[in-house]
Amino acid sequence: MSAPPSLTAAVPVNDRTTGGGPVATPSMGGPTPPPVPPTSAGGFLDALLETKSELFRGKREILRDTYVPSRLPHREQQIRAVAEVLAPALRGDAPSNLLLYGKIGTGKTAVVLQVTQDIQRRTELASHISFVYINCGNVDTPYSLLQTIANTFAKSEADRIPTGWSVDRVQSGMCRLMDAKGGIVVLVLDEIDRLVARSGDNVLYTLAEVNRTLEQARLVLVGISNDLKFTNHLDARVRSRLNEEKILFPPYDALQLQDILRDRAKEAFREGVVDPGVVERCAAYAALENGDARRALALLRLAAEMAERDRAKRITPDHVVKAKNRLEQDIILDCCRTLPPHCKVLLYAILQACERRRNGVLTGEVYDAYRRLAERLGLQPLHARSISNYVSELESLGLIRATIVSRGRGGRTREILVDVPISDTMPALEEDPLIAPVGRPHSRGQLLLTNFDNPGRTGPF
Ligand SMILES: Nc1ncnc2c1ncn2[C@@H]1O[C@H](COP(=O)(O)OP(=O)(O)O)[C@@H](O)[C@H]1O
Ligand SMILES: [Mg+2]
Numbered sequence: 001m002s003a004p005p006s007l008t009a010a011v012p013v014n015d016r017t018t019g020g021g022p023v024a025t026p027s028m029g030g031p032t033p034p035p036v037p038p039t040s041a042g043g044f045l046d047a048l049l050e051t052k053s054e055l056f057r058g059k060r061e062i063l064r065d066t067y068v069p070s071r072l073p074h075r076e077q078q079i080r081a082v083a084e085v086l087a088p089a090l091r092g093d094a095p096s097n098l099l100l101y102g103k104i105g106t107g108k109t110a111v112v113l114q115v116t117q118d119i120q121r122r123t124e125l126a127s128h129i130s131f132v133y134i135n136c137g138n139v140d141t142p143y144s145l146l147q148t149i150a151n152t153f154a155k156s157e158a159d160r161i162p163t164g165w166s167v168d169r170v171q172s173g174m175c176r177l178m179d180a181k182g183g184i185v186v187l188v189l190d191e192i193d194r195l196v197a198r199s200g201d202n203v204l205y206t207l208a209e210v211n212r213t214l215e216q217a218r219l220v221l222v223g224i225s226n227d228l229k230f231t232n233h234l235d236a237r238v239r240s241r242l243n244e245e246k247i248l249f250p251p252y253d254a255l256q257l258q259d260i261l262r263d264r265a266k267e268a269f270r271e272g273v274v275d276p277g278v279v280e281r282c283a284a285y286a287a288l289e290n291g292d293a294r295r296a297l298a299l300l301r302l303a304a305e306m307a308e309r310d311r312a313k314r315i316t317p318d319h320v321v322k323a324k325n326r327l328e329q330d331i332i333l334d335c336c337r338t339l340p341p342h343c344k345v346l347l348y349a350i351l352q353a354c355e356r357r358r359n360g361v362l363t364g365e366v367y368d369a370y371r372r373l374a375e376r377l378g379l380q381p382l383h384a385r386s387i388s389n390y391v392s393e394l395e396s397l398g399l400i401r402a403t404i405v406s407r408g409r410g411g412r413t414r415e416i417l418v419d420v421p422i423s424d425t426m427p428a429l430e431e432d433p434l435i436a437p438v439g440r441p442h443s444r445g446q447l448l449l450t451n452f453d454n455p456g457r458t459g460p461f
Contacts, residue, residue, distance in 0.1 A: 003220050004189055006378060006424045008224065009253065018107045021240075029242050029342070031106070031350050033397060041177050041372065041452065047145060050172055052271070052428065053208040053308065054270070054313055055269055055273045055304050055314075055315060056268060056269060056304065057269060057270040057271075058267055058268050058269075058270070059268075060301070061142035061268050061306070062176060062264060062268040063225050063264060063268050063300060063301040064116065064297075064301070065294055065297070067115060067343070068110055068113050068117070069110070069264065069267070070128070071157060071263060072107060072110055072114060073256070073259045073260055074107075074252060074259065075107045075110075075111050076250060078100075078107070078111050078247055079111055079114065079115055079270075080313045081117050082098070082100070082111055082112060082247060083117045083118070083119075083245045085098045085245045085247075086098070086116075086119060086186065086220075086222075089119065089184045089186065089220070089385075090122065090129075091126075091131050092183075092184070093249055094211075094218040094220055095184075095185055095220050096206070096244035096245045097219070097220060097221040097222070097223075097241055097242055097243075097244045097245070098220075098221070098222045098246075098247065098367055099222075099224075099225065099231070099242050099243055099245070099246045099247070100112065100222070100223070100224045100225070100247050100249060101222045101225045101226075101227075101228055101230065101246065101247075101248060101249065102226070102228070102244075102249025102250060102251070103226060103228070103249075103290050103291070103292065104249055104290070104294060105227045105251075105286075105290070105291070105292030105293045105296075106249035106250065106251055106252065106292070106293070106361040107249055107293060107294055108190075108226075108249050108415045109224060110189055111249075112133075112188055112190075112205055112222060112224060114132070115229070116131045116133075116186065116188065119131075127183060128165050128182070128184060128185070129183060129184050129185075129186065130153075130181060130183060130184070130185045131186045131188065132149060132152050132185060132186070133188045133189050133190065134148055134149065134187070134188065134189055135190045135191055135201070135442055136189055136190060136191045136192055136194050136195035137191045137194050139188075139195065142167060142197075142202060142206075143163075143167055143170060143201035144201050144215075145195065145203055146167065146170045146174050146203065147161050147163070147170055147174075148172055149173035149174055149187065150178075151177075152169065152176075153177035153178055153180065153181050155180075159177060160175070161177075171206060171213075171445075172213070174319055175210060175213045175214055176201065176208075177213050178195070178214060178216075178217040178219065179214055179217050180216075180218040181216075181217060182216035182217050182218060183215050183216075183217060183218075184217070185217055185218065185219045185220065186217060186222060187207070187218045187220065187222065188224065189221065189222070189223050189294070190202070190224045191224065191225070191226060192223040192224060192225050192230070193225040193226055193227035194362075196230065196233060200235070200266060201234050201235050201238050204221075204234070204242065204373065205238050206240045207219065207221060207368065208221065208237070208238055208241035208242065211229060213289050214376055221242060223242050230335065231259055244245070249293025250291075251287075251290050251292070251293075252286075252287065252291040252293055252296075253287055254280075254283045254284050254286075255283070255285035256291075256298045257282070257287055257293060258279055258280060258283040258365035259287050260293050260296065260297075261279045261282055261283055261296055261300055262279055264297060265278075265279060265298070268304075269304070269315070272314070273313065273314050273315060273367065274315050274355060275312070275314050275315060275316045275317065277316075277317040277350045277362075278300070278303060278315050278319070278320055279300070279318055281299075281317050281320040281321075282296050282299040282303065282320055283296055284321075285299060285320070285324050286299060291414045297325075299323050299324060299327060300320075300323075300325060300337060302323035302326055302327055303319040303320045303322070303323040304319070305323075306319040306322045306323055307324070308387060327420065329424050332399065332420045332421075332424070332425060333424065333425070333428045335399065336399070336429055337428070337432065338426055339394075340390075341379070341384050341434055342370075342374065342379070342386070342387075342390065343390045343394065344395060344429060344432060344434055344435060345370060345373050345374050345377065345379065345434070345435070346366070346370045346387060346390050346391070346394070347375045347394055347399060347400075347425075347429065348426070348430075348435050348438070349366060349369040349370040349372075349441075350369075350375065350394075350416055351418060351422050351425060351429070352369065352373075352420060352426075352428050353365060353366060353369050354416075354417065354418045354422065355422050355426070359417075360403075360415040360416055360417040361416050362405070362414070362416070363413050363414045363415075363416065364387070364413065365386055365401075366391070366416055367384050370387055373438055374437050376437070377434070377435075377437060379439060382407065386451060391414065391416065398419055398420075399418070399419060399420050399425075400417065400419055400420075401409060401416070401417045401418075401436065402414040402415065402416050402417075403415050403417075405422035420448060426439075427439075456461060
């Protein structure tokens with residue numbers, strides 16, 4: 001199988017990763033993407049990378065999230081459960097709504113895509129099931145969700161629902177288009193928790209109730225959530241509808257991740273280029289990080305890229321260590337960039353203080369440093385209470401560690417230590433327009449370096 005996944009011969013399906021409107025894939029009779037002309041830099045580089053790699057034998061895509069492998073080890077139970085819930089559709093009966101939940105990287109999307117592709121293969125001639133896959137992370141508003149669903153059923157440009165209608169009108173347009181197609185519509189809403197966090201659950205209520213309006217079609221909802229407690233926030237009616245069937249995806253352990261990675265490595269790399277210990281190390285790191293197969297695959301992919309950069313003939317466990325450091329840095333930097341403004345200022349104040357001291361700082365000092373920085377930036381400093389909450393937030397994000405220290409006579413305060421490499425995090429924050437006016441323009445080459453595998457060796461982390 002290959003990426004991007006396609007779900008139906010009848011209905012265009014949204015791309016899982018790239019956002020925007022529905023993408024018609026060639027297997028659906030949509031337009032075939034034009035070949036990249038060899039003169040374009042991207043096409044030229046891709047071609048060079050594909051043919052010259054000593055490590056990769058297949059496409060690099062194989063190690064990406066969007067690739068759906070033909071085998072999903074350790075998900076047999078979940079595959080069977082999803083298939084059992086959806087099976088009535090093969091007989092023309094409407095299945096129950098279904099919710100799949102589990103932490104990120106536990107195979108939810110891959111399982112749903114595999115089962116729906118399997119069903120679709122069996123019903124190629126039957127037009128009574130349509131699958132629509134939407135990643136809610138790519139859809140901004142309830143309007144655009146309904147519009148996207150509706151437009152996957154549009155047969156011509158004139159059928160398409162434009163922007164600017166009322167939500168009610170889009171909803172009835174959607175029902176009209178679904179009825180025109182008829183049969184069972186299985187609507188997969190991936191990352192449904194993000195939709196609800198962003199726009200509330202009204203649109204889910206609308207979708208859960210839409211069968212009252214539909215005449216020729218029946219809608220079945222398959223929600224996928226990375227947030228295990230997602231349904232707690234839902235209106236009781238929506239919750240009971242969506243929860244008709246629930247399937248939990250537990251995290252993978254290290255041995256299960258090894259099986260997943262071995263399959264993928266076999267497909268992606270030339271024989272003999274993956275040293276012993278590489279797969280084991282990627283699996284062990286990812287098992288510690290919530291048993292996330294996505295993280296395990298990202299490590300393997302990055303390790304291969306590190307090996308290529310070294311012009312190495314084989315991928316070694318050392319490349320995995322480098323990959324892990326790189327990946328963690330990227331995650332940390334992304335995390336810093338998305339902090340609220342005062343929290344960023346606070347983090348910068350903490351980094352500055354720890355850099356100078358090379359050991360922990362007490363909360364009182366941190367607050368003073370934050371206040372001075374905020375004033376220099378023309379911001380009204382927040383109260384100590386709010387800053388204390390932000391200290392807890394930074395701690396829960398894993399950026400700092402705060403330990404209670406006793407100061408005699410029952411006085412207690414928190415000592416704060418930085419838990420990320422200062423040398424990477426400070427310049428990243430200094431690039432932020434908010435921090436830039438107080439940041440230092442010069443190179444930070446002389447600053448601390450951290451080895452994530454051996455934090456004790458390199459400074460105050
Ligand atoms: N059991 C498995 N076997 C093979 N690959 C898997 C398995 N579980 C997850 N993956 C792969 O790991 C990556 C993340 O899986 P995904 O289904 O996107 O996780 P989730 O949707 O739970 O976040 C994908 O590349 C997927 O193909
Ligand atoms: Mg997913």
